[in-house]
Amino acid sequence: MARGRFITLEGGEGVGKSTQLAALAEALRARGLTVVTTREPGGSEGAEAIRRLLLEGGEERWSAPAEALLFAAARTDHVDKIVRPAILGGQWVLSDRFVDSSLAYQGGAGGLGIEAVRAVNAFGIEGWFPDRTLLLLHPEGAERARARDGAASDRIGGRPASYHQAVEESFRAIAAAEPERVRLIDASGTPEEVTARLLAALGDLL
Ligand SMILES: Nc1ncnc2c1ncn2[C@@H]1O[C@H](COP(=O)(O)OP(=O)(O)OP(=O)(O)O)[C@@H](O)[C@H]1O
Numbered sequence: 001m002a003r004g005r006f007i008t009l010e011g012g013e014g015v016g017k018s019t020q021l022a023a024l025a026e027a028l029r030a031r032g033l034t035v036v037t038t039r040e041p042g043g044s045e046g047a048e049a050i051r052r053l054l055l056e057g058g059e060e061r062w063s064a065p066a067e068a069l070l071f072a073a074a075r076t077d078h079v080d081k082i083v084r085p086a087i088l089g090g091q092w093v094l095s096d097r098f099v100d101s102s103l104a105y106q107g108g109a110g111g112l113g114i115e116a117v118r119a120v121n122a123f124g125i126e127g128w129f130p131d132r133t134l135l136l137l138h139p140e141g142a143e144r145a146r147a148r149d150g151a152a153s154d155r156i157g158g159r160p161a162s163y164h165q166a167v168e169e170s171f172r173a174i175a176a177a178e179p180e181r182v183r184l185i186d187a188s189g190t191p192e193e194v195t196a197r198l199l200a201a202l203g204d205l206l
């Protein structure tokens with residue numbers, strides 16, 4: 001059986017990843033592909049439990065290195081239980097966030113360093129990097145997230161604007177270093193227009 005593909009959607013808060021994950025999955029299914037949608041942190045039972053530990057509670061709940069290790073632990077379980085079996089079974093896996101979020105949030109914005117966080121994750125991922133990463137960019141993502149969440153933003157989404165600006169700069173640096181894997185996607189316009197751009201960025205894999 002032919003291997004499936006591993007596609008990740010990345011970007012800052014509110015840029016439209018969740019909306020597009022569902023739309024892209026539908027578009028790929030219409031092309032006859034079997035598609036699994038998932039998310040990080042989470043996706044497997046254990047990783048969803050770690051998600052709650054990471055996103056609930058106050059800023060001081062975790063030190064920066066502990067936070068990075070918890071994301072990596074959740075990711076390891078997610079890869080073991082969901083991502084790898086599905087891809088080996090010939091399915092396409094679409095994940096709302098993956099390791100690039102750790103590189104950008106904990107590594108770049110959080111000050112641990114992108115390479116240090118990459119090394120922490122390498123042990124658990126064991127080479128299961130995405131075939132393609134679609135980095136969604138929208139100048140009003142933060143405002144949209146605020147309108148959506150109100151005062152109920154989570155432990156990481158609620159960090160200051162300067163942190164989220166550093167997240168976006170880190171994502172852009174990761175994309176510049178790996179242009180074949182990571183494609184920049186203009187996430188402005190209607191949902192349908194954005195989905196069309198995502199499909200175009202997957203054209204060589206279809
Ligand atoms: N193309 C679009 N035009 C207008 N509004 C949109 C569009 N795409 C998404 N939205 C809205 O913007 C908000 C954020 O979208 P969404 O939840 O998909 O983003 P996200 O990147 O998954 O956010 P987060 O990472 O913070 O969970 C939602 O209220 C959603 O309905």
Ligand SMILES: Cc1cn([C@H]2C[C@H](O)[C@@H](COP(=O)(O)O)O2)c(=O)[nH]c1=O
Pocket residue numbers: 013039040041071097098099100101102103105106156157
């Ligand atoms: C995978 C991952 C996520 N984060 C952050 C990014 C967001 O603020 C939350 C997840 O919330 P979402 O609504 O599901 O996007 O977690 C992170 O800091 N590091 C990571 O590796």
